[in-house]
Each structure stands twice: as C-alpha cells, then as structure tokens.
Amino acid sequence: MTAALTERPALVGAAEATQPPLWISRLVLQAFRSYDQLSLELDARFVVLTGQNGAGKTNLLEAVSLLSPGRGLRGAQLGELQRLGQDQPWSVFTNWQTPLGERRLHSYREPGGDKRLHRLDGAALKSLQGFADLVAITWLTPQQDGLFRGPSSDRRAFFDQLVLALNPQHARHLNAYSVSQRQRSKILREAAQRRQSADPAWLAATEDAMARHGVAIAESRLTALEHLAERLAQDFGPFPGAELALQGDFEAALQQRSAVDVEDWAKSTWARSREQDQATGRTQFGPHRSDLLVFHKAKGLPAQTCSTGEQKSLVIALILGHIYMIAALRNMPAVLLLDEVAAHLDAGKRDALFEALLALRAQVWMTGTEPTSFASLGNRAQAFEVTGGEAGNTPSGGLVRPYDLHAP
Numbered sequence: 001m002t003a004a005l006t007e008r009p010a011l012v013g014a015a016e017a018t019q020p021p022l023w024i025s026r027l028v029l030q031a032f033r034s035y036d037q038l039s040l041e042l043d044a045r046f047v048v049l050t051g052q053n054g055a056g057k058t059n060l061l062e063a064v065s066l067l068s069p070g071r072g073l074r075g076a077q078l079g080e081l082q083r084l085g086q087d088q089p090w091s092v093f094t095n096w097q098t099p100l101g102e103r104r105l106h107s108y109r110e111p112g113g114d115k116r117l118h119r120l121d122g123a124a125l126k127s128l129q130g131f132a133d134l135v136a137i138t139w140l141t142p143q144q145d146g147l148f149r150g151p152s153s154d155r156r157a158f159f160d161q162l163v164l165a166l167n168p169q170h171a172r173h174l175n176a177y178s179v180s181q182r183q184r185s186k187i188l189r190e191a192a193q194r195r196q197s198a199d200p201a202w203l204a205a206t207e208d209a210m211a212r213h214g215v216a217i218a219e220s221r222l223t224a225l226e227h228l229a230e231r232l233a234q235d236f237g238p239f240p241g242a243e244l245a246l247q248g249d250f251e252a253a254l255q256q257r258s259a260v261d262v263e264d265w266a267k268s269t270w271a272r273s274r275e276q277d278q279a280t281g282r283t284q285f286g287p288h289r290s291d292l293l294v295f296h297k298a299k300g301l302p303a304q305t306c307s308t309g310e311q312k313s314l315v316i317a318l319i320l321g322h323i324y325m326i327a328a329l330r331n332m333p334a335v336l337l338l339d340e341v342a343a344h345l346d347a348g349k350r351d352a353l354f355e356a357l358l359a360l361r362a363q364v365w366m367t368g369t370e371p372t373s374f375a376s377l378g379n380r381a382q383a384f385e386v387t388g389g390e391a392g393n394t395p396s397g398g399l400v401r402p403y404d405l406h407a408p
Helices: 057-065 142-146 152-166 170-194 200-231 249-254 259-272 276-278 306-332 347-360 371-380
Strands: 022-030 035-041 048-049 091-098 101-109 116-120 122-126 136-140 242-247 291-296 334-338 363-368 382-386 397-405
Touching: 022 101, 048 057, 048 347, 057 091, 057 136, 057 363, 101 136, 136 152, 136 249, 136 306, 142 152, 142 200, 142 306, 152 170, 152 200, 152 291, 152 306, 170 200, 170 276, 200 242, 200 249, 200 259, 242 306, 249 259, 259 276, 276 334, 291 306, 306 334, 306 347, 347 371, 363 371, 371 382
Parallel strands: 048 363, 048 382, 136 334, 334 363
Antiparallel strands: 022 035, 022 091, 091 101, 101 116, 116 122, 242 291, 382 397
C-alpha cells in the first residue's frame, strides 16, 4: 500500500538522488508539426517549456510521446505530423542516457511512403514495443481534465495507456482485436449490401481471433487495475485517494470463469448477435465497450460528480500512482509528459505536485504559459521559452530558447 506523500522520501536538493536512471539527453526534430528543424540538448533535470498558447509546446511533448507504442498523446494520423510546406518527411530523433551507456532512438516517416519506421542504435525495429520494455512514457493533457465527464472511449484509451506501461504486449492485443473487429464488421456489411448471408466460416475465424485477443486485453486490464488500486488506496498529499473498477462484460466474466470458458462464451455471443450487429453496423459486445469507473475515496462519490478541481486532482493521483506502480513492479524508469499541468492548481498543490514528481526519479516534461508557475523549482529544472506557433510564423518554424527559473 502506498504511503501518504508526507511519508515519501524528501529528495529535493539532492541532484544525484533525484536523477532518473534513464533520460533523454537530446531531441532532434525535422519537418515535425511547427518545427522545420530543432535540436534540444538536455540534462536529467525536469524540463519546463513555457510560451503562449499555440507556440508549439505541446508539439514537443507529442514528439516524445511518439517514442512509445501507439500514435502518441494526440492520437494523430501520420500525415498530421508533417510540417506544412515541407517535402522532407518528419523525423523524431533522440539520444538517451542509460546505466549501460547512450542509446539512440529514431522514429520517422518513410521517405516517399506512408509508413512510420523506427531505428534503435541504427538498427531497424519492427515496432517500439521492445523499447517500451526499457522505459515507460506516459502523459497527461488538458483534454484529460474532462476524462470523467467524457465518453467511455476516452477513459478506456487513458487506462489502456497505463496498462501498456505494465504490459507492452497489451498494444499488440489491442491492435489485433481492432483489426479482427473491423474485419467482422466489413464481412457483415458487404453481405448486407449483396443481400446474401455472410460466410459463416470467415465470421467464425474473425470471432475466434477477437475472443483470444479480447480475453488477453481484459486480463491485462484487470491485473493493472489491481496493482493501481493498491497504490491509490491513500492520498498523495493533496491529491485524493481513489477507488477503481472496470465495467465490462469480458472483465466481469473473467472474475467468474476461466479464460478458455470466456473465449467460448464470447464466440457464441458474437455468433448469436451477427444479425443484430449487421443491422446496426456496430459490434455491440466486447472489450472495446468497457469503461473505467473512478470514485473519490474520501467522499465516496463517483468522479464525474466531483468538482472540476477535484477531477483534475484525481487524474493527477492516477498518474502518480501509475508511475509508482511500474517502478515497483517492473523496476522501470519513466518519462512523464505533463501538458499545462499547473493550470488551475493553487500554489500549494503545485508545490506538492513538484515534490511528488521529484520523488519519482523520472524525467518529467511540463508545459505552461507562465514561468512563475514553475518558479519554486528553481535550478531543479531546465527551462525553455517556446515561440513560433502551430503555423510556424517564424522563418524556421518553432524556436526554443533556454532561460533560468528563479524561485520567488
């Protein structure tokens, strides 16, 4: 069980104690979003990016997020990452400092093609899942402030990102399930257009794949939920403790039946619902419809009924609990990307958040419009002013200039 924030080790002021075991020392962008070219040299301290809205701060966080499996913190399509007016394909290159020496990770758009490619130390990678075994990259964005009032798809995507850090294979199962689900929908749709019966053998094969990957998805979610709930049982200082639950047919079934039984049950359920799914054009049953339920533990209230400030505090608590979880279970370092995290937090909560983040021994990237929001970090952070804008209204796109934070 996680101790309260006040019981965690106070690491402030000891650079050698707070230095993460793995961190990005150089970020190089080409033709990416608002940047023609950018080379950013970094040390192990917190990275603070300040500037006006639209200056390109979030683009830098997004670039880092693309070094993890998936489509990054915006979920963008490949072409959306390309800088307008630039023919050269976009590229994100990083140097990482590790206990075993420097590593080089490169993610980029295929020249003349429409694929995303990766290289580690110059060697081609099939995917980023192998690198995800070395470091967890996770994030919190302003869009997630409304996580509890938004659609279940937002909470599901948020939670799956947390699960991925605990089990990198989760991404493979999510993708395979999604591909099979789309294939099943296509078979039903095309059969309806032809006014013929769909091929039962083809449907059975796709439903078999959906069942196998669906069970793996639900099992990973339940495992992560158990460990995360343990670490959220107490408050993180001013950030409240939370109780968690998963609402979903697969998750509920796995708590009562074996995985093999759940697979058989899922396949028979999909077989019975083919006609209904064909009529609606939707697969109305499966792990793609599960939801994450969060409750404010002290108040005993569902998160969606809490105030806006309480909801933001709950999301922050989830992220903190998640980082502690992967550190404890996988002994894995983390890179944490916090977009506008200081907004709407009073000075006391901001300082408490910074202290909690320092204790994580993670490389933390934070953005904000006002340098004063981060002044209490002083020389424990490296600060950069970002200018340029989404449209790149400077000659070379976005610009980043270093400056010193000064505590008041």
